[in-house]
Amino acid sequence: MNTNGRIPLVDLITPHRELEEELVSVFKTALNAGGFVGGPMVRAFERGFAEFCRVQHCVGVGSGTDALRLALMAAGVQPGDTVVTVPNTFIATTEAISHAGAWWDFVDIDERTYTMDPNKLREYLEQECALDHGTGALVNRRTARRVAAVVPVHLYGQPADMDPILELASRYGLIVIEDACQAHGAEYFFEPEDCWRKVGSMGRAAAFSFYPGKNLGACGEAGAVTTNDTELAQRVRLLADHGQARKYAHEVEGCNGRLDAIQAGILRKKLTYLREWNERRRDVAQRYTELFASLNGDIGLPYEPTWARHVYHLYVIRTQYRDELQAHLTGAGVGTGIHYPIPLHLQEAYRHRGYQPGDFPISERVAKEVLSLPMYPQLAMDQQRQVVQRVADFVSTESPR
Numbered sequence: 157m158n159t160n161g162r163i164p165l166v167d168l169i170t171p172h173r174e175l176e177e178e179l180v181s182v183f184k185t186a187l188n189a190g191g192f193v194g195g196p197m198v199r200a201f202e203r204g205f206a207e208f209c210r211v212q213h214c215v216g217v218g219s220g221t222d223a224l225r226l227a228l229m230a231a232g233v234q235p236g237d238t239v240v241t242v243p244n245t246f247i248a249t250t251e252a253i254s255h256a257g258a259w260w261d262f263v264d265i266d267e268r269t270y271t272m273d274p275n276k277l278r279e280y281l282e283q284e285c286a287l288d289h290g291t292g293a294l295v296n297r298r299t300a301r302r303v304a305a306v307v308p309v310h311l312y313g314q315p316a317d318m319d320p321i322l323e324l325a326s327r328y329g330l331i332v333i334e335d336a337c338q339a340h341g342a343e344y345f346f347e348p349e350d351c352w353r354k355v356g357s358m359g360r361a362a363a364f365s366f367y368p369g370k371n372l373g374a375c376g377e378a379g380a381v382t383t384n385d386t387e388l389a390q391r392v393r394l395l396a397d398h399g400q401a402r403k404y405a406h407e408v409e410g411c412n413g414r415l416d417a418i419q420a421g422i423l424r425k426k427l428t429y430l431r432e433w434n435e436r437r438r439d440v441a442q443r444y445t446e447l448f449a450s451l452n453g454d455i456g457l458p459y460e461p462t463w464a465r466h467v468y469h470l471y472v473i474r475t476q477y478r479d480e481l482q483a484h485l486t487g488a489g490v491g492t493g494i495h496y497p498i499p500l501h502l503q504e505a506y507r508h509r510g511y512q513p514g515d516f517p518i519s520e521r522v523a524k525e526v527l528s529l530p531m532y533p534q535l536a537m538d539q540q541r542q543v544v545q546r547v548a549d550f551v552s553t554e555s556p557r
């Protein structure tokens with residue numbers, strides 16, 4: 157890629173250039189068939205992605221946000237119900253909950269994995285909620301709303317700690333919908349069954365995004381719901397197609413949430429490379445970690461627990477001098493990102509919820525300290541050396557200590 161020596165945060169040009177012929181052939185197939193929404197290319201991708209996630213069903217939809225919203229609705233989350241998630245995520249997670257008519261509450265994250273802390277979930281359920289003796293439902297004591305579901309987010313490519321989350325959910329009768337939008341192909345060691353499970357196969361259903369920069373990305377907008385629940389899959393399909401099982405016979409009021417054929421065809425081609433790309437991301441991450449070893453703990457590195465196979469959608473480091481380091485790297489031609497600079501509970505959009513700084517201290521601290529470095533399967537060793545060298549320059553000379 158010609159970037160005049162600059163190293164971008166993500167590279168969306170090289171992989172498409174490498175696959176240009178295959179991708180153009182998809183477009184030609186759609187043109188010749190005159191099929192643009194749904195149809196055989198969508199079905200073929202759905203089968204392929206279900207197999208990849210080791211689940212029975214995959215339903216292609218218009219985006220990851222739609223996937224999350226439709227999965228929640230199809231799983232039976234009702235307007236007014238509470239859905240518990242984390243403040244350290246992309247706003248699509250809470251948007252989808254709100255758009256399903258539900259109310260979100262937060263629990264804080266684990267400082268090392270950046271994903272939902274199961275102990276915080278336990279505290280929330282035990283201390284902030286109570287069983288309603290009339291209905292048997294779990295109710296938040298402050299809002300009097302039924303707690304219906306949990307949405308753990310597999311953030312940066314790292315699976316959330318699902319074992320204790322699933323156990324709590326089953327104890328309290330909660331639906332689990334995974335936000336797997338950043339973690340295509342990540343795996344979690346599932347203790348009760350003594351085996352590795354793919355992200356997207358552990359909750360009642362899961363939402364994936366194929367936004368261009370994701371580990372599996374379309375050349376436009378796309379998403380999918382995965383599940384082993386046949387009825388839920390049918391319900392997502394129904395809702396995403398205006399509530400019609402037959403043309404113009406609308407069983408329920410749905411929406412336009414369908415996946416288009418060209419995107420599905422493109423995803424199908426790229427899916428063949430996803431395992432290899434994820435392996436290369438893991439190699440890139442390991443090389444970073446080795447190169448950073450000489451910096452002796454001045455920079456916090458990603459942590460991969462023994463129960464996780466991280467797929468490094470992002471390679472996220474941590475430092476108290478994050479803003480200074482980012483400015484230094486920008487000046488040196490190294491692209492970086494912050495995922496995310498403002499935790500959701502402190503966003504202007506959610507001011508009406510009345511949260512204060514200090515409400516979710518781990519998420520707040522993380523938001524001030526995280527920095528995402530260039531990460532993509534095609535990132536070369538010498539580029540990584542440059543990135544780490546620029547960070548090392550900063551640590552040795554410019555760090556304001």
Ligand SMILES: *Cc1c(COP(=O)(O)O)cnc(C)c1O
Pocket residue numbers: 219220221222245246248249309335337338364365366367378379
């Ligand atoms: C990308 C993303 C989404 C939303 O996906 P879209 O396809 O952009 O709608 C939801 N949650 C997380 C964590 C994401 O990273």
